[in-house]
Amino acid sequence: MKRIIIAPRPNWRQAVQDVGLVYNKLPNGGDYWNEGAYYCFSAREVDKLEAATTTLHKLCLDAAQHVIDNNRFTELGIPPAVIPVIKKAWEAEPPAIYGRFDLAYDGVNPPKLLEYNADTPTALLEASVVQWYWLKEVFPKADQFNSIHDKLVAKWRELDEYLVGAKLHFAHIDDLTLEDTMTVTYLRDTAREAGIERTLPILVKDIGWDESRKSFVDLDNEVIRSIFKLYPWEWLVNEEFGPKLLQTYEEVQWVEPIWKMLLSNKGLLPILWELNPGHPNLLPTYFDGSRSMQSFIKKPKLSREGANVEIIVDGKVATATDGDYGEEGFVYQEYFPLHGFDDHTPVVGSWMIDQEPAGIGIREASGLVTDNVSSFVPHMFE
Amino acid sequence: MSLKKKSSSSVSLGLVTIVSAAATLISCGGEPRSQAVCIDKESKVVESKLCEEGAHSYHSGISPFFYWYLMTRGGSYPIGSRVSGGRSFVPGSPEAISSGHSTISGKSSGSVSRGGFGSSSSSHGTAGE
Numbered sequence: 209m210k211r212i213i214i215a216p217r218p219n220w221r222q223a224v225q226d227v228g229l230v231y232n233k234l235p236n237g238g239d240y241w242n243e244g245a246y247y248c249f250s251a252r253e254v255d256k257l258e259a260a261t262t263t264l265h266k267l268c269l270d271a272a273q274h275v276i277d278n279n280r281f282t283e284l285g286i287p288p289a290v291i292p293v294i295k296k297a298w299e300a301e302p303p304a305i306y307g308r309f310d311l312a313y314d315g316v317n318p319p320k321l322l323e324y325n326a327d328t329p330t331a332l333l334e335a336s337v338v339q340w341y342w343l344k345e346v347f348p349k350a351d352q353f354n355s356i357h358d359k360l361v362a363k364w365r366e367l368d369e370y371l372v373g374a375k376l377h378f379a380h381i382d383d384l385t386l387e388d389t390m391t392v393t394y395l396r397d398t399a400r401e402a403g404i405e406r407t408l409p410i411l412v413k414d415i416g417w418d419e420s421r422k423s424f425v426d427l428d429n430e431v432i433r434s435i436f437k438l439y440p441w442e443w444l445v446n447e448e449f450g451p452k453l454l455q456t457y458e459e460v461q462w463v464e465p466i467w468k469m470l471l472s473n474k475g476l477l478p479i480l481w482e483l484n485p486g487h488p489n490l491l492p493t494y495f496d497g498s499r500s501m502q503s504f505i506k507k508p509k510l511s512r513e514g515a516n517v518e519i520i521v522d523g524k525v526a527t528a529t530d531g532d533y534g535e536e537g538f539v540y541q542e543y544f545p546l547h548g549f550d551d552h553t554p555v556v557g558s559w560m561i562d563q564e565p566a567g568i569g570i571r572e573a574s575g576l577v578t579d580n581v582s583s584f585v586p587h588m589f590e
Numbered sequence: 591m592s593l594k595k596k597s598s599s600s601v602s603l604g605l606v607t608i609v610s611a612a613a614t615l616i617s618c619g620g621e622p623r624s625q626a627v628c629i630d631k632e633s634k635v636v637e638s639k640l641c642e643e644g645a646h647s648y649h650s651g652i653s654p655f656f657y658w659y660l661m662t663r664g665g666s667y668p669i670g671s672r673v674s675g676g677r678s679f680v681p682g683s684p685e686a687i688s689s690g691h692s693t694i695s696g697k698s699s700g701s702v703s704r705g706g707f708g709s710s711s712s713s714h715g716t717a718g719e
Contacts, residue, residue: 228606230613254596330718333606340601357598381711386613388718393609400604412717413708420701429702439707439717449706512719532713567596589596 209249209315211549211585216243217345227341228333228394231387234581241334242583243342247554247570249589253315254353260319260489261558261565264309267487268324271479272298272470283495284475285509285536290445293457294467300458302465303367304562305360305395305436306332307472311556312544318488320544321480322555323507327464327472328440330387331557331584333394335569336360339586350588354567356559357398363562364402372461373433375406377426380438382411388438395436412439417452424452424460434461441469442510474539475509493541503543508533514582519543554585627667635667 217223224232224241232240249257275281276298281291308329311319336356343352376399380392396407408426415432416425423431437444441464444453457466470476477493484490498504498520506518508531515531521543546553554572558565571582628638667673711717 225610226607227603228610230610258596325719328718330716336598337601337603337606340598343597351595352597355596355598357601381708381717383716385715386609388716390606390609391718393605394603397603397605401602411708412711413705415707416702416704417706418702425702439711443710443717444707447707447709452706512714513716 209247209253209313211245211552211554212248213245214243214346217342223341223345224338227337228390229338230390231385233385234583236581238581238583240583241338242572242585243346245585246346247585247587249315249353249587251351251589253313254589257311257313257319257353257556257558257568258565260311261309261560264321264324264489265560265563265565267480267484267490268326268471268476271476271483272467274483275470275476275479280479283479284470284473285442286469286473287445289451289454290466290469293454294469297457297465298467298470302461302463303370304464304468305363305367306464306562307468307560308332309558309560311558312491312546313554313556314546314548319556319558320491321477321489322491322541322544323474324471324476327468328438329557329559330391330438331569331571332356332391332559334584335557335559335567337394338584339569342586343588347588350590352567352588354569356561356566359561359564359566360395360398361402364399364404367463368402368404370461371404371434373431375408375426375430375432375434376404377432377435378407378409378438379412379415379435380409382413392436392438412437415449417449422452422456424449424456432460434463436463440472440512441466442473445469473509474507474511475537477539477541491542491544493539495537495539498540501540501542503545505541505543506538507541508538509536521545555582627673629673633672635669635671635673637669 220241220243221232229241234240275284276295281288281294286294306329307324307326308331309324310322312322313319335354340352340354340357343350378392378396380388383389392409396409399407410426414427416427416429417423418425418429418431421431424435425431444450475495477491478495481487481490481493492501498506502523503521504519506520508516511517511531511533514529516529516533518528519526549572552572554570557569557571559567559569568587570585570587572585573582627635628640630636630640
């Protein structure tokens with residue numbers, strides 16, 4: 209695994225925009241897409257990442273089963289009213305599309321799980337599409353660990369028969385950066401390629417509740433029967449319509465399913481460590497404090513985009529980010545330093561499409577926390 | 591070591607290309623929202639219902655005679671006027687292109703309430719991570 213400097217394509221700005229990356233501008237004014245460098249892996253390293261992803265997926269499912277069997281929902285900050293609905297959904301094994309493991313990997317040590325975004329992962333289009341087009345133009349003979357697109361299309365094809373109702377709705381927020389809008393638009397493209405013609409976008413705030421039919425409805429007042437939502441479960445269940453959602457959960461095909469609340473929760477990390485102490489793909493993580501760790505990360509169980517994170521290196525605060533998370537409690541995870549990439553901290557986002565590892569996308573921070581000013585760097589392997 | 595390629599065999603896009611083009615036009619024109627009008631083959635604005643019917647025939651495999659056209663800037667486009675300056679011809683209904691760019695509002699109905707979802711996102715720029 210090497211980070212290699214390279215001249216960007218002269219027309220790169222237009223090229224990435226043409227395939228959907230319209231959210232290239234970072235809040236600090238920099239570019240999100242950075243093809244002035246790329247990561248080069250060996251086939252063996254890619255195999256390691258793939259195998260680690262498969263292993264972590266299995267460990268996570270086992271941990272979720274453990275949470276259910278031992279009633280440890282409170283430690284994950286899951287409200288009591290949601291528990292029976294999660295249990296039922298877990299039993300019913302409803303379709304799930306995707307998730308992204310964030311891994312610390314340096315090409316030497318085994319990949320280590322930092323966290324699992326199992327409910328509302330983004331950075332999808334850049335991994336699945338933008339870096340794929342980059343590869344075809346810049347290194348047409350090389351390979352890339354990225355069959356995300358193929359696997360998404362295959363998954364929708366399989367899912368089609370489980371979908372109910374005349375339409376498949378895709379809900380997202382009206383985000384100014386268009387990052388969520390484009391992620392959902394791209395997912396609709398993959399569904400359409402799989403033969404699902406009846407996709408319809410809807411803003412989360414436009415979802416209606418019809419009291420007479422006891423159903424959620426779209427803007428045409430048609431009952432929503434199947435819906436993909438790029439909106440976290442912990443928000444949905446805690447909002448005004450939350451109780452109605454829980455009452456009618458079984459009548460609607462929600463993608464991702466509600467049991468993803470068990471996985472997309474940093475409270476899962478200490479449970480994973482507790483169940484698999486010393487596992488090579490896990491970092492020591494605890495609920496109750498840093499214990500004897502001298503270098504660790506303190507992060508809220510439900511924070512997003514690197515908010516409210518504190519990194520302690522050798523007993524001193526190395527960096528801390530702002531935000532409004534933390535009421536739900538924190539976890540303390542051993543700090544895993546990444547060396548050998550100059551001042552860059554690459555985080556490997558490893559995608560699961562349903563039950564299969566599908567590829568990676570690399571985001572790098574110039575500091576220690578992968579936040580909303582991290583940039584995306586393409587990769588290839590030989 | 592795997593011998594099989596690990597990259598997608600092909601990546602085709604449809605809606606992504608359209609929304610990208612629209613987003614680019616919006617950012618260039620400084621308009622917060624795009625506006626779709628229905629036009630005929632001569633780029634003349636026609637009644638929206640012709641596009642809605644056209645969308646149906648498009649899905650049946652027949653070439654459409656009418657197209658949705660994403661405007662670069664606001665303004666009024668009366669029936670019979672000619673459009674120029676935009677660039678996306680889109681079969682299908684404008685609502686189906688992107689919810690973020692549509693100006694539709696819900697049909698009125700006594701028993702439907704809205705706004706019960708979405709409040710948590712107001713303090714965050716995005717809901718994905």
